Amino acid sequence: MTSISPTSVSPLWDAPSRPANARLDATVSVPGSKSLTNRFLVLAALADGPSVLRGTLLSRDSELMIAALRQLGASIEPGEQAGEFHISPIVQGTDVGEVHIDCGLAGTVMRFLPAVAALVRGHIVIDGDEGARVRPMKPILDGLRDLGVEIEDLSNGFLPFAMNATGMVPGGSITVDASGSSQFVSGLLLAASRFEKGVELHHVGAKLPSLPHIDMTVDVLGAAGVSVEQPDNVTWTVAPAAVTARDVHVEPDLSNATPFMAAALVCGGTVRIPAWPSSTTQPGGLAPEIFERMGAQVNLVDGVLSITGTGRVRGLGHLDLSPAGELAPTFAALAALGDATTEITGIAHLRGHETDRLAALSAEINGLGGSVTETPDGLIISPAPLHGGTFRTYHDHRMATAGAILGLAVPGIAVENIATTAKTLPGFDLMWQDMLAQLA
Numbered sequence: 001m002t003s004i005s006p007t008s009v010s011p012l013w014d015a016p017s018r019p020a021n022a023r024l025d026a027t028v029s030v031p032g033s034k035s036l037t038n039r040f041l042v043l044a045a046l047a048d049g050p051s052v053l054r055g056t057l058l059s060r061d062s063e064l065m066i067a068a069l070r071q072l073g074a075s076i077e078p079g080e081q082a083g084e085f086h087i088s089p090i091v092q093g094t095d096v097g098e099v100h101i102d103c104g105l106a107g108t109v110m111r112f113l114p115a116v117a118a119l120v121r122g123h124i125v126i127d128g129d130e131g132a133r134v135r136p137m138k139p140i141l142d143g144l145r146d147l148g149v150e151i152e153d154l155s156n157g158f159l160p161f162a163m164n165a166t167g168m169v170p171g172g173s174i175t176v177d178a179s180g181s182s183q184f185v186s187g188l189l190l191a192a193s194r195f196e197k198g199v200e201l202h203h204v205g206a207k208l209p210s211l212p213h214i215d216m217t218v219d220v221l222g223a224a225g226v227s228v229e230q231p232d233n234v235t236w237t238v239a240p241a242a243v244t245a246r247d248v249h250v251e252p253d254l255s256n257a258t259p260f261m262a263a264a265l266v267c268g269g270t271v272r273i274p275a276w277p278s279s280t281t282q283p284g285g286l287a288p289e290i291f292e293r294m295g296a297q298v299n300l301v302d303g304v305l306s307i308t309g310t311g312r313v314r315g316l317g318h319l320d321l322s323p324a325g326e327l328a329p330t331f332a333a334l335a336a337l338g339d340a341t342t343e344i345t346g347i348a349h350l351r352g353h354e355t356d357r358l359a360a361l362s363a364e365i366n367g368l369g370g371s372v373t374e375t376p377d378g379l380i381i382s383p384a385p386l387h388g389g390t391f392r393t394y395h396d397h398r399m400a401t402a403g404a405i406l407g408l409a410v411p412g413i414a415v416e417n418i419a420t421t422a423k424t425l426p427g428f429d430l431m432w433q434d435m436l437a438q439l440a
Helices: 034-045 060-071 107-117 130-134 138-146 183-192 211-223 254-267 283-293 325-336 348-352 357-367 397-409 418-423 428-436
Strands: 012-014 024-027 051-054 075-078 085-088 095-102 121-127 150-152 161-166 172-176 199-203 228-232 235-238 247-249 269-273 297-301 304-309 317-320 342-345 371-375 378-382 389-391 413-416
Touching: 024 254, 024 428, 034 051, 034 060, 034 085, 034 107, 034 183, 034 211, 060 075, 060 095, 060 107, 060 418, 095 107, 107 121, 107 138, 107 161, 107 183, 138 150, 138 172, 138 183, 172 183, 183 199, 183 211, 183 235, 211 228, 211 235, 211 283, 254 269, 254 283, 254 304, 254 325, 254 397, 254 428, 283 297, 283 304, 283 325, 325 342, 325 348, 325 357, 325 378, 325 397, 348 357, 357 371, 357 378, 357 389, 357 397, 389 397, 397 413, 397 418, 397 428, 418 428
Parallel strands: 024 269, 051 247, 095 121, 172 199, 317 342, 389 413
Antiparallel strands: 012 413, 051 085, 075 085, 121 161, 150 161, 199 235, 228 235, 269 304, 297 304, 342 378, 371 378
8 A cells, every 4th residue: 555645735625415306417518638639739749730629628737738839839829719729830950948848747748748849959857746746757768768868867767857859869669668657658659750760669567557548649640640550569660750730629538527427327317428429549438338337328329428327326346447547536436335346456557646546545435434445456445334524635636526426425525626627627616516407
């Protein structure tokens, strides 16, 4: 078990409880995917001409990415519609001088930006929030160093670090241990086609978490004209190529939809999510079948996903979330309300996210009377009577939404710092209240 430190005192949000004597009949429109937004922003900044992004998520993570790309020379200007941006790419070799990039808590910024930054000239320092400074960066730093980039490791494999960028990356063959995060692979692949010799990247390590996120990276690269060859399931090869400028619409964030979908199970009734894609590389695309296992009826008709629950949550026995660890807080909260034990496995890498999510979920659910045991690879969650209390979030947006789910069934839960949801879903609290006001 890993110890965690409580966050500083923050405002408390009284989590609303499920409506009495009524069922949900709600439609919730979820903003664009954070994971896709930040990938598309990077590719537009590396493209061979101007691009347009539509349906872009407007959140702290995307704002940090936009600010960082602007510091590297990209022009990113809002369009006429909300979430529309017109992007002119970085000119390779541009001298940006001394640049300090703020990653906040955004893993996609701290792991995607270094390879992009190597394509300009300057002394570039990359740092983030205090919580970001405990998230590992060594695989990215070692990988870039092996590709010919001069790295100043100021913090023994963590933020902050510095780069003496020359505007040119030789590229070549590297090995990377991406057991801690699939972002280590994605961060190198996204810029690889702009390196002199491209990249042949081989993963070494016992596990490779969140494979759908790597599939997402390969998919968006392919759509932008960059072919990624995969001779086996731990090797990716990218040849030098131009990144095609595009006009792209971002899918809704399916992982951000899952707390609202969970409400249908807990409260009873139906929640509908418009614009659900018929196929997707988002890990959240795996959620509907898990909800069905937990007792929901799920239908996708004309792009609208509807999920209907009875107010009872079925325990799962075993749930392997190795392909979609970001869904763990939602399903851990539901499992704490379930009628049988659920063991969630494949999520050891969540100890290196915004906080140690396994320790945080265990501490906060147990603090409300729950029965959660940490394992090396996940959590065992058994039914137990829960009571009200403070649910701490540790500056982690998905902890905040987990607390909101529990509050539906347990009166008196106060979620600390609900504003942390602005990382990927600004206005979550208002969306939550609006959903609960839509009753049958």
